[in-house]
Amino acid sequence: MTVKAQLRQELRAAERALSAAERADADRKIMALLLAMPEYRAARSVFCFVSMPREIQTAPLLRDALAQGKTLCVPRCLPERQMSLSVIRSLDELRPGYCGIPEPPEDAPALSPEALDLAVIPCAGCSLTGDRLGRGGGYYDRFFARYNGVSVLLCRSALTRADIPMEAHDRRVPLVVTEHGVYENGVLRPYH
Numbered sequence: 001m002t003v004k005a006q007l008r009q010e011l012r013a014a015e016r017a018l019s020a021a022e023r024a025d026a027d028r029k030i031m032a033l034l035l036a037m038p039e040y041r042a043a044r045s046v047f048c049f050v051s052m053p054r055e056i057q058t059a060p061l062l063r064d065a066l067a068q069g070k071t072l073c074v075p076r077c078l079p080e081r082q083m084s085l086s087v088i089r090s091l092d093e094l095r096p097g098y099c100g101i102p103e104p105p106e107d108a109p110a111l112s113p114e115a116l117d118l119a120v121i122p123c124a125g126c127s128l129t130g131d132r133l134g135r136g137g138g139y140y141d142r143f144f145a146r147y148n149g150v151s152v153l154l155c156r157s158a159l160t161r162a163d164i165p166m167e168a169h170d171r172r173v174p175l176v177v178t179e180h181g182v183y184e185n186g187v188l189r190p191y192h
Contacts, residue, residue, distance in 0.1 A: 043117035129186035
C-alpha cells in the first residue's frame with residue numbers, strides 16, 4: 001500500500017470517528033468563515049464541489065452564491081477523469097450522477113477555468129500550508145493543470161496533518177479553511 005493510500009485509510013477512520021454533531025458544528029463554522037472571506041465576497045464566478053453526506057456541507061455556500069447573483073459552477077464528471085465546470089442557476093438542477101454525486105444535467109453550460117474568480121476545493125485531508133490529499137481519483141489534479149486562479153481548501157481540523165505526501169503533479173492550495181480559522185500559507189489570518 002502506498003503512503004497516500006495508508007494516509008487516506010487513516011483519514012477515513014478519523015472522519016468516521018467524528019460524531020454527526022461534531023461534523024455539523026465544524027461545517028457551520030467553516031461555511032461562516034468562507035462566506036466572510038474577501039476572496040469569496042469579491043468573486044463574481046465561483047466553482048464549488050457539491051458535498052456528499054460525510055463531506056463538508058457546501059449547500060450554504062451554493063445557496064449564497066446563487067442568492068448573490070454570482071455565476072456558480074459545480075463539477076460534472078466526464079470520461080477519463082475530467083470535470084466540466086457546469087453552470088447552475090438552482091440547486092434543483094442537481095441529480096445523482098457519477099458515484100451518486102449530485103451533478104447538473106449534461107446540457108448545462110460550461111465555464112472555462114480562466115473565467116473563474118474562486119475555486120472551492122474538497123480534500124480527504126490537508127496540511128495547514130495547503131498540501132492536499134485528494135480522494136484518489138485525480139479529477140482535481142487535472143483541474144489544477146488548467147486553473148491558476150484563487151483556490152480555497154476546506155478541511156475539518158480533525159483531518160489536518162502536518163505532513164501530507166506530495167508528488168510532482170500535486171499543487172499546494174495556499175488558502176485553507178478549518179473550523180478554527182482561515183490559514184494563508186500556514187499562517188492563521190487575524191479575525192476582523
